[in-house]
Amino acid sequence: MKNTISKTLGSLISENLDLSYFFSINIDEEKARLLGFQSSKAEAYIMSKGFVKIDYLYADNDDMLEFQFGNIFVVLIIQSTDGNN
Secondary structure, eight states: OOOOHHHHHHHHHHTTOOGGEEEEEESSSEEEEEEEEEEHHHHHHHTTTTOOOOTTTTTTTTTTEEEEETTTTEEEOOSSSSSOO
């Protein structure tokens, strides 16, 4: 059966994620990508939902943490405290 945006959205909804951790959500036929700011609370929440840390798109960027659970990807941006981010 062909993947659809509705099927991907269904996967995202079934995980019952608290979307307040994210400021951007992108859904296509193959995957959902969520973007948020890193905090110890956000990172612990993502890990508690079964996401695992990966190095895929941002392997060379220490300011981005990437997580995956099935076809759902989360990127948390580490904000610098010196204003250079």
